[in-house]
Amino acid sequence: MPGSHISGEFRNVSCPFCGLVCDDLVVADDAGRLKVRANGCGMAAGAFERETPPKASQPRIGGRPGTLAEAAGEAARLLRGARQPLFAGLATDVAGARAVGRLADCRGGVLDHMNSPAGMRNALVVQDTGWITTTLSEVRNRADLLVIADTDIVTRFPRFFERCITNQETLFGENRRCEIIFLGPELPEEMTISGLTVKVVPCDTRRLHEAFGALRALVAGRQLQATVVAGVPLREWQELADRMQAARYGVVTWAAADFDFPHAELAVQAICELVKDLNRATRFSCLPLGGSEGDLTADSVQLWQTGYGSRTAYGSGRPAYDPYHFSTAQLLQSGEADVLVWISSFNEARTPPSCPTPTIVLGRPGMICAREPEVFIPVGTPGVDHAGHLFRMDRVVALPLQRLRESSLPSVAAVIGAIEQALQVA
Amino acid sequence: MLLKLKGGRVYDPAHGIDGEVRDIYLRDGRIVARPAPGDRIDREYDLSGRIVMAGAIDMHTHIGGGKMNIARAMLPEDHRGDPVARTDVGRCSSGHAAPGTLATGYRYAEMGYTACFEPAILPVNARQAHLEMGDTPIVDKGGYVMLGSDDFLLRMLAAGEDQSLINDYVAWTLQATHCIGIKVVNPGGISAFKFNQRKLDLDERHPFYGVTPRDIVRVLSRAVYELGVPHPLHVHGSNLGMPGNFETTLETIRAAEGLPIHLTHIQFHSYGTEGDRKFSSAATRISEAINHSFNASCDVGQILFGQTVTASGDSMAQHRNAGHAHPRKYVVMDIECDAGCGVVPFRYRDRNFVNALQWAIGLEIFLLVDDPWKVFLTTDHPNGAPFTSYPHLIRLLMDRTFRNERLAQIHPDAQAMTTLGSIEREYSLYEIAIMTRAAPARILGIESLGHLGPGAAGDITVYREAADREKMFAAPEYVFKDGELVVRDGRIVTLIWGRVHAVAPEYDRGIERRLRNHFERFQTIRAENLRIGSEEMIAFGHGAEMVTHPCRRPPS
Numbered sequence: 001m002p003g004s005h006i007s008g009e010f011r012n013v014s015c016p017f018c019g020l021v022c023d024d025l026v027v028a029d030d031a032g033r034l035k036v037r038a039n040g041c042g043m044a045a046g047a048f049e050r051e052t053p054p055k056a057s058q059p060r061i062g063g064r065p066g067t068l069a070e071a072a073g074e075a076a077r078l079l080r081g082a083r084q085p086l087f088a089g090l091a092t093d094v095a096g097a098r099a100v101g102r103l104a105d106c107r108g109g110v111l112d113h114m115n116s117p118a119g120m121r122n123a124l125v126v127q128d129t130g131w132i133t134t135t136l137s138e139v140r141n142r143a144d145l146l147v148i149a150d151t152d153i154v155t156r157f158p159r160f161f162e163r164c165i166t167n168q169e170t171l172f173g174e175n176r177r178c179e180i181i182f183l184g185p186e187l188p189e190e191m192t193i194s195g196l197t198v199k200v201v202p203c204d205t206r207r208l209h210e211a212f213g214a215l216r217a218l219v220a221g222r223q224l225q226a227t228v229v230a231g232v233p234l235r236e237w238q239e240l241a242d243r244m245q246a247a248r249y250g251v252v253t254w255a256a257a258d259f260d261f262p263h264a265e266l267a268v269q270a271i272c273e274l275v276k277d278l279n280r281a282t283r284f285s286c287l288p289l290g291g292s293e294g295d296l297t298a299d300s301v302q303l304w305q306t307g308y309g310s311r312t313a314y315g316s317g318r319p320a321y322d323p324y325h326f327s328t329a330q331l332l333q334s335g336e337a338d339v340l341v342w343i344s345s346f347n348e349a350r351t352p353p354s355c356p357t358p359t360i361v362l363g364r365p366g367m368i369c370a371r372e373p374e375v376f377i378p379v380g381t382p383g384v385d386h387a388g389h390l391f392r393m394d395r396v397v398a399l400p401l402q403r404l405r406e407s408s409l410p411s412v413a414a415v416i417g418a419i420e421q422a423l424q425v426a
Numbered sequence: 427m428l429l430k431l432k433g434g435r436v437y438d439p440a441h442g443i444d445g446e447v448r449d450i451y452l453r454d455g456r457i458v459a460r461p462a463p464g465d466r467i468d469r470e471y472d473l474s475g476r477i478v479m480a481g482a483i484d485m486h487t488h489i490g491g492g493k494m495n496i497a498r499a500m501l502p503e504d505h506r507g508d509p510v511a512r513t514d515v516g517r518c519s520s521g522h523a524a525p526g527t528l529a530t531g532y533r534y535a536e537m538g539y540t541a542c543f544e545p546a547i548l549p550v551n552a553r554q555a556h557l558e559m560g561d562t563p564i565v566d567k568g569g570y571v572m573l574g575s576d577d578f579l580l581r582m583l584a585a586g587e588d589q590s591l592i593n594d595y596v597a598w599t600l601q602a603t604h605c606i607g608i609k610v611v612n613p614g615g616i617s618a619f620k621f622n623q624r625k626l627d628l629d630e631r632h633p634f635y636g637v638t639p640r641d642i643v644r645v646l647s648r649a650v651y652e653l654g655v656p657h658p659l660h661v662h663g664s665n666l667g668m669p670g671n672f673e674t675t676l677e678t679i680r681a682a683e684g685l686p687i688h689l690t691h692i693q694f695h696s697y698g699t700e701g702d703r704k705f706s707s708a709a710t711r712i713s714e715a716i717n718h719s720f721n722a723s724c725d726v727g728q729i730l731f732g733q734t735v736t737a738s739g740d741s742m743a744q745h746r747n748a749g750h751a752h753p754r755k756y757v758v759m760d761i762e763c764d765a766g767c768g769v770v771p772f773r774y775r776d777r778n779f780v781n782a783l784q785w786a787i788g789l790e791i792f793l794l795v796d797d798p799w800k801v802f803l804t805t806d807h808p809n810g811a812p813f814t815s816y817p818h819l820i821r822l823l824m825d826r827t828f829r830n831e832r833l834a835q836i837h838p839d840a841q842a843m844t845t846l847g848s849i850e851r852e853y854s855l856y857e858i859a860i861m862t863r864a865a866p867a868r869i870l871g872i873e874s875l876g877h878l879g880p881g882a883a884g885d886i887t888v889y890r891e892a893a894d895r896e897k898m899f900a901a902p903e904y905v906f907k908d909g910e911l912v913v914r915d916g917r918i919v920t921l922i923w924g925r926v927h928a929v930a931p932e933y934d935r936g937i938e939r940r941l942r943n944h945f946e947r948f949q950t951i952r953a954e955n956l957r958i959g960s961e962e963m964i965a966f967g968h969g970a971e972m973v974t975h976p977c978r979r980p981p982s
Contacts, residue, residue, distance in 0.1 A: 012952045012954050012955055014955065023951055023952050023955045024946075024952055094557065095965070098561070101517075102517065105512060105517040105518060106517075123499065126496075126499050126500050126755075126757065127499070127500060127501075127502055127755075128755060129754070129755045130500060130755040130756045130757045130769075131757060132745075132757070132758045132759070133757070133758075133759050133760075134759065134760045134761075135759070135760065135761050135762045136762070136950040137762040137763045137764075137948070137949045137950045137951070138620070138760045138761070138762065138763060140948070140949075140950055141577075141763055141948060142620065163950055164950065169947060169948075170948065171577050171581070171763060171948050172634065248622070249620070279745065279758075282622055283619075283620060283621075283622045283760075285760060300495060300554070301557075303495050303498045303499055303526075304494070304495050304498065304526060304527050304557070304558045304561060305517070305519065305526050305527055305528055305561055306517075306518065306519045306520060306526045306528065307498050307502075307504075307505035307519060307520035307521045307524070307525070307526040307529070308498075308502065308505060308520070309499070314512075314518060317511045317512040317518055318509035318510070318511050318512070318518050318520070319505070319509065319518055319519070319520050321502055321505070321506075389553065389557075389962075391554075394762075395492065395495075396492050396548070396550060396551050396554070396759075396761055396762060397550050397551070397762070397950075397951055398551075398553040398554050398557070399951070399955055400553075400955055400959075400962065
């Protein structure tokens with residue numbers, strides 16, 4: 001595997017806990033206790049260091065401890081009787097995503113990642129009009145203007161500014177300056193105390209699509225009747241439009257997870273269409289922030305295998321994509337899913353939705369579900385307990401994940417393999 | 427297990443066999459010489475009246491990597507229109523212009539193809555490319571890794587670094603990404619676009635680095651040659667799609683200074699500016715250049731009418747063309763100080779003057795290049811048309827009457843601008859076998875493919891003879907892969923995973939320190955993590971074998 005292990009210290013470690021997937025961490029292993037020695041943020045340190053050798057790590061069937069073979073057998077029995085199993089959560093690595101895709105096809109199930117409500121806000125725009133995007137190294141070297149559409153980047157992606165914005169040395173010079181403009185009601189506290197210089201345009205998040213519509217009109221040289229748009233005087237929008245057009249390499253960034261309001265994809269689309277307009281005269285790109293719980297990994301794998309990502313049903317023997325119908329919430333509420341397989345291998349707080357549907361959980365040890373699942377199989381964390389691969393937020397780079405310690409916890413891919421074996425013994 | 431394929435009409439140009447009735451023997455996945463009379467034949471296939479060729483090889487098809495996945499994400503309607511049902515043998519999938527990898531493997535195999543090569547792998551995206559190819563069943567695969575707009579190379583060129591260091595970088599890249607060739611796309615142009623440059627001519631200086639596309643083609647073709655990489659530098663030239671670009675193409679050939687060079691989807695680079703609409707065919711000039719050249723080869727990149735998607739590393743050209751998208755949507759990306767891409771769905775119409783002439787130009791090139799060892803059958807899938815249209819294209823090349831019927835239906839002004847109607851040539855089966863089997867294997871340096879002699883891989887395609895060549899090539903009767911029957915009557919019967927072909931030229935390790943330093947200072951991935959390990963490759967390919975082909979450095 002890439003990276004190296006010298007006397008209990010791992011170098012070039014990829015951190016799987018946010019979409020940046022920083023791959024320069026140095027992590028030490030002291031008899032199963034991990035310590036981040038270099039290049040980790042608070043989130044990484046917290047996530048790696050809380051990974052004590054797991055205690056409660058036995059599978060459970062109906063709450064009673066059992067072996068992996070027994071649990072896999074019970075999971076197989078439930079799946080055999082299911083007419084439309086729902087494979088949700090899907091927080092796993094590339095190998096896990098490949099395995100679950102195979103199983104969902106075989107059992108005629110539905111695939112839907114836990115982050116798909118946010119993911120859809122971007123996916124629908126790509127399907128409708130597309131976008132112009134860039135990647136982290138480009139931002140690091142070229143961006144001279146960063147426009148943030150109301151997301152607390154410091155909290156969500158702690159090393160983003162250090163790695164991509166505040167670096168002074170680039171491929172093209174040593175005194176790089178990137179201006180930062182924040183659009184939103186107010187600057188998040190973490191960003192305020194970070195020491196960054198940020199200009200704020202105080203507009204309501206839910207009116208971002210109006211704001212970007214106005215910016216498009218101004219960039220196109222149109223005369224607006226309104227004097228105030230989204231609560232902000234027009235002249236401030238004109239200033240922003242001028243600044244964007246004067247940028248040599250501008251970037252607009254947002255986190256779809258934070259656009260939690262109806263029809264948010266229209267706001268995303270307004271951003272993307274503005275960026276396309278700006279590219280008539282200068283270079284400007286979108287940088288959709290995201291990537292957690294392996295969402296981009298699951299999406300990428302399903303897309304390339306079958307043509308569709310989340311919200312796709314395999315029951316008819318052909319892939320059927322319906323973003324409105326095949327959502328986890330919809331299927332569980334209507335009873336159209338008769339078994340739930342919940343996969344969550346990064347974060348024990350991401351538990352399955354509370355529902356009476358028989359549930360099989362492949363989850364972090366120590367996970368506490370609202371009700372005890374019919375089958376619980378503890379799995380390892382990719383990048384800690386076993387090696388693997390994970391896609392970064394810009395969806396181009398797939399980082400290798402290392403195994404950092406001895407662990408008996410199986411990977412999601414291994415557990416699915418055990419379930420498939422049990423299914424064959426019918 | 428000894429198999430006998432008996433009495434078929436064999437076309438094996440690598441051995442000069444032109445339609446002779448011969449038997450073929452397979453043992454342990456390979457073709458073997460006629461066995462001793464006492465050896466027991468375990469299974470015999472009666473192929474009397476059938477046409478037998480080696481499995482076909484597509485040496486330029488976009489089957490793996492981020493931009494194809496962007497195309498898939500963008501086009502759910504493409505998938506809805508073309509679902510691929512689950513069978514006992516394989517999982518379901520979908521897609522026509524941007525098919526899922528499973529559909530891709532099934533359909534290539536069903537058409538008698540047994541090896542496919544992805545021509546545009548970004549170094550930082552190589553894992554995804556190999557994962558996607560790994561999830562492409564049956565066919566063997568490999569890839570060409572892209573250089574030429576990456577800042578590391580451009581910095582070296584601007585600093586006047588020695589060719590030997592460039593060779594080391596190229597070799598390192600091939601080893602790190604497990605590829606079999608080097609590709610360059612719009613040399614320097616992808617980078618120039620990031621500086622807001624909208625075009626970059628062959629002798630125009632890059633706005634920051636000051637080097638020219640000609641410089642880039644020169645040093646990369648030299649690197650490929652000096653490293654002994656069998657496949658020539660694979661060049662997507664400057665000024666793609668622009669009227670008058672044939673001059674650029676002719677000069678690009680010269681930029682290699684006599685070293686081997688392969689010009690890809692050359693149809694898109696064969697345009698003149700004559701006529702009222704200032705758009706004309708320069709296929710004659712281009713074909714002449716290929717005919718008279720000792721170092722240049724080409725693949726056509728034929729367009730065929732219908733809906734498809736253009737997915738290319740040429741972000742500059744794709745952005746320029748985005749206004750022609752059909753449906754009206756597109757994605758363009760700047761990627762990792764490495765490369766870029768653009769995905770623009772497109773519908774080629776026979777009633778559109780430009781599209782009609784593009785169609786004719788591609789066919790002119792096929793028919794005017796004399797030597798089928800120098801011209802390769804591609805549609806630059808999916809850019810010109812989906813690969814499932816190859817049987818139709820073969821019919822156009824083999825059947826002049828059919829071709830002229832089609833010609834009579836295109837835009838009348840385009841008909842007036844092409845000499846296609848006066849070209850009498852029809853490709854023979856032997857020439858098709860050269861162009862789709864023997865020649866691709868040779869130009870890739872893969873000795874075990876593309877032929878039917880002893881030692882060859884057991885990749886064999888058997889067709890029922892039919893006057894309608896489209897029908898014939900669309901659904902082979904049998905396809906063998908590594909000696910196993912995988913397709914019968916155009917349907918998959920066995921699912922296996924093909925192998926990956928690559929080269930691994932040696933290099934001075936000193937370049938690694940420079941790369942580590944460069945990546946640490948400027949990139950957001952470590953050089954050590956860009957490199958893909960062998961065990962990763964095996965996992966990506968479901969345990970399939972990796973084959974490293976020899977590099978033969980020229981005597982210095």
